Amino acid sequence: VEDHALERADGGFGYIDSYLYLYRLDAEPKRLAAINASEQRVITPKAVDLWEDGPRLGITTAGYGGSRQVLFSWADRAFDKPPQINAWDTPPGAADGAYTEDGAWITASSLLDAWVIHGAGTEVQVVPAGKPSTRTLDSRLGELLFFTEMMAPWGKTDGPLSRFTCETCHHEGYTDGRTHFTGREHGGLKVHASTRPLLGLFNNAPYFSRALDQSMTQMVHSEFKVANRHNGRDPWFELTTLDIKWLHHVVGREPLRLSAEKLRAAFMAFLIDFTHRRNPAADHAAFTAAEKRGAEVFRDRCASCHDARLIAEDPNSAVPFERWEKLVLSPPGPLVWNTAEYAKTGVLPYVHEDGARIPTLRRLYKKWPYFTNGSAKSLAEVVDRFAYDARSSLHDQGAPAMTRLPADDKAALLAFLDLL
Template identity: 25%
Template sequence: MKHLRHLIPTTPVVVALLWIAGCAALAQETAKPRNKQPASGPDILESAPTNTSEPRPTAEGKPLPNRDEVMRKQRQYLEQRYDLSGRTHPTIRMSGGRKPIPVGPTARLPQGVTWESLGQMSPEEIRQKKIFPYTPLWHPLQEVGGMVFPPVQTKVVDGLERVDVGFDLPDAYLPEFPPALFVTNRPDLGDVSKGQLITLQNFETLFQDVLTPFQMEGMRLLLQKTTAQRHNLTLDRSTAKPVEGVSCLDCHVNGHTTGQFHLTPDVRPQSERFRLDTTSLRGVFAQTRFGSKRTLRSLEQFVQTEENSAYFDGDISLAERKGARHFTDREQMAMGHMQNIIDFPPAPKLDIQGKLDRTKATESEVRGEAVFNKHCASCHPAPFYTDNLAHDLRVERFYNHVGSTPMGAKGRAEGPIKTFTLRGIKDSPPYLHDGRLLTLEDTVEFFNLVLQSRMSQQEKADLVEFLRVL
C-alpha cells in the first residue's frame, strides 16, 4: 500500500486545483436553501435597529428610557411646582427685539401662604413646614443626565435631538432664538448676527468685515462639532443616528444661551449631581471665573476641562473612548480671543460707570436701584454687576433633602456658586445655576428669602424694574 502514495500527484499546480474544486463544492452547499437563514451582505447594516426602535445600553449598561414616560413624569413634576401659563410683559422685549420677557413669580405656594407671610418666616420654620418654593430643579433623566436642547433649536440643527429625553421648560421661559450677538470691537454695528443663527456655513459671510483672521479662526473652532457623552458615534449614544457631536456654540448659541441644560460632572454619586443651565458668554472679558459651579480661572482652562471631562460626565476614560478632541494651545487662544470680544447688549439707561442715568429712568427704576444697592450690590457691583467670586448661599437651610440620602434629612449642601453678571439679565431666563427661577420676579423672591431681606411688595416690584434696564 505504501507504493500507492507515489501514484497521487503532489505538485503545487495539482494542490491548487484540488483547493479550487473544494471551494466550489462548498459554495454549492452553502447556496442550498435553508430554513431561518440569517440576512447577510450590506442590507444587514442598513436594517440594523437604531435607538428609536430597539433600546441600546447606555454607558452605565442600562437600556435607554422611554421618552414619552420620562417627559410625562417631568411635566407633572414641573406643573406641581410652577404656574407654566407663560405670562409675558406687554411691552418689554429681549435685546433681539423679537421675544417678550416672561413675568412671574411662577412658583406655586401652598394654600394659605403668601409671599409676604413666607418672607417673614425663619429658614427653620420654612423647612419644618416644607413650603420652600425653590428647591433644586432636577434633570428629567437624573440617573442618565447629558445635554438637552430646546425644540426651537433641534428643529433647525441636525443631530441634537435625543431619543430618550426631551426639553422640559416651556419656550416662554427661555431666551429668544437665535439671540443677538454684540461685539466689543464694533459696538456701532449692533447685532452682528443680523438675526441669524450663526453656523459654519454662514459665519464667514456674516463676519468678513467684522472679525480679524485670528478671531475668525476662533469662531470656526467654536462652531465645529466635537464628540460628547450622549452625542457621538458609539452605540451607547442617545441620538437615533451617529452624529459628530455638539459644538461650543450649540450650547452658547450666538455667544449667548437658549436654556440648554445638563448635569454638573464634578459631583458623585450620580443622584446628587446638579442640573446646570447654560450660561451666557456675553461679557466674559469682564469675568475671572468661568462655569457656574466650577469657577475655572481662564477661558483656556475652561476649554481644556470641558473637552477632557465635562462633556463626558467627568469620566476621562469615556472621553478617550468616544474620541474627545484635545485642542492645541493656538486653538485655545483663538477661541478665547473670539469669546473675549462678545459684548453685553446695549443698556441705554446706564451711564458710562454702569449706573442708572436718572435723567432717563422712571421713578420705579430709581427706587429699584436704591433697593438693589441695599440688598444686592455687595456681590453685584457696577459696572459689570459681579464681584467675580463664588458664594455659598446655604439654600439647604430651607428644605428637606431630596437626593440620594433619606427624605427628611436637612438639605444637601448646595455649595458655592459663581456670582453671575447681571448686565443684560432680562435676556437670560431661567435663572440660578440650575434654572429653578423662571423669571426675574422669581429671582427676587428667592433672594428675599435666602438673604432674609424682608422686602416689601413695592420694593420687590421696583427691584425687578431696575434689573430689566441693566
C-alpha cells in the same frame, strides 16, 4: 435638540444631537416625525424650508454648525416610515434660506459673511456680502470653534453619543432655557444646573457655577476636553484645511495647519471679543424715578454679593453708586454685578461645598430660567423669594422671621434689573 435628558454622568455630554421635529398643528397638535439631523451633520439647523410637491412633503435644511445641506422627504406623507434623504456638502453658518424661481436654494451665512448658493447639480457658490470683517483671523477661527463642529469634528451619534457645538446649549451664545442634571450629587440630592450665557466671559472669571476654572486658559482647555470626551480622540489635536473641507472660505486656498495651541488661542481671541450687545431697555439718558429707587434697593440689599465691578475678580474695579447711572445706561453696560466668590444663598442643593459662584447679572434679561438650579421662572419670582435679616440674605429657604421686600421696592428693583 434631542428630546432626552442631557447625560453628564461621565463628564461628557450625551443625548444632545440636533433634531428636526415635524408637527401637524390643529385642534389636537400631533408630532408626525422626529429626525436626528446630527446623523447627517446638520447641527443646530436654523435655515429650514418646508415644501410640498403633490403627495410628497419635504424639509430642506442646512446646519448652522454643521457642514451639509439635506433634503428630507416622505412620499405620500408616510411619516411612519424613514424619510428619503438627499445630502450635499455645504459650508456652515446658514441662518436662513429661500428658494429662487430657478430652483436654487440661497442661504445667508452669518459665519462666512456671505450668501451661499446651492444650485441644482452645480458646485456651491459663496458670494461675499457687505464689507469684509475687520476682526482678526484668530477671532474668526475661534467663532467657528464655538458655532460649528470644528472643536470636535469626529463626533458620533450612536446612542447617547452626539454631534454638537457650544451653541447646542448656548443659543446665540446665551441660553436655550435648559436645566440639566450635572451627574453629581450634594447632600444626597441630585445637582441640576441652568445654562449660563457665554458672552462677556473675559472680565468674569472664575468660570461657571462651581468656579473650578480660575482662568480663561484653563476654561478653554476644559472645553476642548469635554467636547471630545466620547470620540476616542486626544483633545490636544491639530487641524488642517484637509480636515475641515470648508475652511478655505475663511482662511484662503493655501494649505494651513492649525496646531492645538493655535486652536486654543483662537478660541480665546473670540471669547474676548464675544461681548454683550446693548440692552434695548437702557435707551434713555437718566434713570426714571422707579429705576433710581430700584438702584437704591439693589445697593442696600443686593450689592454685597452682586458688586458693581468692571472685573469680577478685581475688587479695585468696583465703582461707586454715583457712577452706576452713567455706566448702566451706556451702550456697553459694562458692569458685571458679581465677584469671584462663592455664596450660600439657600438655593439647594449646592453645586460646591462653599455654595455656588455668585453669577453675573449683566444682561439679566437674556438669562432664563434663574438661580443656579433654574428653579425661578421669572425675575418677579426671584425678588419674591428674597429674604434678609441683620446677619444674612437668602434667595430661598428664608426663615419666617426674615424680612421680605415690600411691594413697592420689588417693583422698583425689577425696573432696575431690567436695565442690566
